[in-house]
Amino acid sequence: MSSLFPALAAGPDGLRPALRFGEHALTYGELRAAAGALGPRLAGARRVAVWATPSAGTAVAVVAALLAGVPAVPLNPRTGTRELAHIVADSAPSLVLAAPGDDLPAPLAGLPRVDVAPHARGDGPDARPPAEPGAEAPALIVYTSGTTGPPKGAVLPRRALAASLDALADAWAWTADDVLVHALPLFHVHGLVLGVLGPLRRGGSVRHLGRFTTGGVARELAAGGTMLFGVPTMYHRIAEALGTDEDLTGALAGARLLVSGSAALPPSDHERITAATGRRVVERYGMTETLMLCAVRVGPDGAARTHRPGSVGTPLRGVGLRLVEDDGTPLTAYDGETIGEVQVRGPNLFTGYLNRPDATAAAFDGDWFRTGDMAVRDPDGSLRLVGRRATDLVKSGGFKIGAGEVENALLSHPGVREAAVTGEPDADLGERVVAWVVPADPAAPPPAGELADHVAAQLAPHKRPRAVRYLEELPRNDMGKVMKRALRG
Structure with missing residues (x-):
């Protein structure tokens, strides 16, 4: 058998x-x-x-x-x-x-x-x-x-x-x-x-x-x-x-x-x-x-x-999961707000990258795998992802802002069909939030100021997009994921 x-x-x-x-x-x-x-x-x-x-x-x-x-x-x-x-x-x-x-x-x-x-x-x-x-x-x-x-x-x-x-x-x-x-x-x-x-x-x-x-x-x-x-x-x-x-x-x-x-x-x-x-x-x-x-x-x-x-x-059963600070310190908060990187261990993990012992070693913190994903934990222990560490975490004015929550706020605006959020260098803030928007009506896109106010009202003022750029479509891969590295100013 x-x-x-x-x-x-x-x-x-x-x-x-x-x-x-x-x-x-x-x-x-x-x-x-x-x-x-x-x-x-x-x-x-x-x-x-x-x-x-x-x-x-x-x-x-x-x-x-x-x-x-x-x-x-x-x-x-x-x-x-x-x-x-x-x-x-x-x-x-x-x-x-x-x-x-x-x-x-x-x-x-x-x-x-x-x-x-x-x-x-x-x-x-x-x-x-x-x-x-x-x-x-x-x-x-x-x-x-x-x-x-x-x-x-x-x-x-x-x-x-x-x-x-x-x-x-x-x-x-x-x-x-x-x-x-x-x-x-x-x-x-x-x-x-x-x-x-x-x-x-x-x-x-x-x-x-x-x-x-x-x-x-x-x-x-x-x-x-x-x-x-x-x-x-x-x-x-x-x-x-x-x-x-x-x-x-x-x-x-x-x-x-x-x-x-x-x-x-x-x-x-x-x-x-x-x-x-x-x-x-x-x-x-x-x-x-x-x-x-x-x-x-x-x-x-x-x-x-x-x-x-x-x-x-x-x-899932058998999966060990923790969130950590930038320096690897484990987070204990279950407040739905504190962002950390997801690290995991358990029988579901791979054994390594083929022919790449260097990459395998770099991917682990002891026996914890560094996913590169950023998340918060709610009081009931459930996880909410806010994006990838490399492309979806915007550090603006001393705050950590997850691209995912800003994207969801933008998508709740009736004039937005699709949205992606990235960060770009800013002399004052360190990074600023940039929204890439596919309008529901290309002939009448919602004004940038209106979208910024919409996000600020739902989330917080510091999470509002400082720039809005309009596209006909977002670049996606075969699995439907937005390829943010293809988004450029």
């Missing part, structure tokens, strides 16, 4: 639905057979690269690698040639797994290729895979975004996958009866680990939309889907469609659990979705190196036990 996927054991559950990607659907028995057919071709591989398109083949490839005990390196098909060449050279995979017919770019041309057929069969449904390695063995090597240099490969051990997914099951009452719907990319931990490996570990099923559409969400949730995973961009589109799409409204109202992650969901979208459907979107917090750290807890009926927009919940 697989230690990661007990439901893949031969038996009566073989007919249970496991995966569906468009016309490609696999039962647990068919997934076991397809992974078993691929497994022998991975024998002796040091690592395998996976061309991670949103397809059943990607899921089969990763499951086969995990069953065979071979670390998988998921590759983003949209990665540029230079960055992809770095990842391939750094991870040195023995071969690349791809769907038949996929055109692979030049950096992969020198690797032996294995085409993954989702419905292939091995020697029989009861063919046994090799013995799995121990809990500390590498399972996945996932490359970070590389905002301050070339991407680094975070080595995720098998125990991190198991610990994080089991802690989420505890927080969300996630069971084999759940059917997850999502359209997230499969080269990242959100879409791959949570969105594919999570259902498989529970013995449930996943329906991947291939490409996000509100119609696809409505169709799959109405046809038995119980959970929806998405990023804020997706939920924003859902919120905008709810006023005119009764099918979507009904489908969301019938879902057990709606989860948003990878970035903060604006309060306005929370409110619109809840008002239309009666369901609350819950948020969670994690990152590549740590998998999941916190989550808003829900009961079997999907009702959040405690919830407020902006909260990512309390630490």
Whole structure:
């Protein structure tokens, strides 16, 4: 029996639905057979690269690698040639797994290729895979975004996958009866680990939309889907469609659990979705190196036990979490105001950056991992993120100002469609708050002074933007996160 996927054991559950990607659907028995057919071709591989398109083949490839005990390196098909060449050279995979017919770019041309057929069969449904390695063995090597240099490969051990997914099951009452719907990319931990490996570990099923559409969400949730995973961009589109799409409204109202992650969901979208459907979107917090750290807890009926927009919940089972000052001194305040850097430890952490002992050492304070995220803790112990230390903490006039809270205040103005906040040097204040705004009506953007007064009235005068710059759209990456380093004066 697989230690990661007990439901893949031969038996009566073989007919249970496991995966569906468009016309490609696999039962647990068919997934076991397809992974078993691929497994022998991975024998002796040091690592395998996976061309991670949103397809059943990607899921089969990763499951086969995990069953065979071979670390998988998921590759983003949209990665540029230079960055992809770095990842391939750094991870040195023995071969690349791809769907038949996929055109692979030049950096992969020198690797032996294995085409993954989702419905292939091995020697029989009861063919046994090799013995799995121990809990500390590498399972996945996932490359970070590389905002301050070339991407680094975070080595995720098998125990991190198991610990994080089991802690989420505890927080969300996630069971084999759940059917997850999502359209997230499969080269990242959100879409791959949570969105594919999570259902498989529970013995449930996943329906991947291939490409996000509100119609696809409505169709799959109405046809038995119980959970929806998405990023804020997706939920924003859902919120905008709810006023005119009764099918979507009904489908969301019938879902057990709606989860948003990878970035903060604006309060306005929370409110619109809840008002239309009666369901609350819950948020969670994690990152590549740590998998999941916190989550808003829900009961079997999907009702959040405690919830407020902006909260990512309390630490998951097994996760140690603290906030620290700039000098590393732990903070004890649970006042919802005192900002500190999040540091964490626990079985969900990665083992290090591949080939980068220097970067690994710099990322830890003893056995505490420095996330680089800034947050406050509310009296009930829940965490509210205010931004990244490098790009979202503005030190202005002696105050620490989190970009996230200013962004949420701006988004509550009816004339603002999207907003991002950064800091820039100021001779008097040290740094000043700068707002980047996409107006709801480009022909009549809200005046800068009006926006500054709006923020000051909601938060505090020292948190108001000192400059407002208008854009047609905010620069975002594949996960919908705003790329603030692309914002320049």
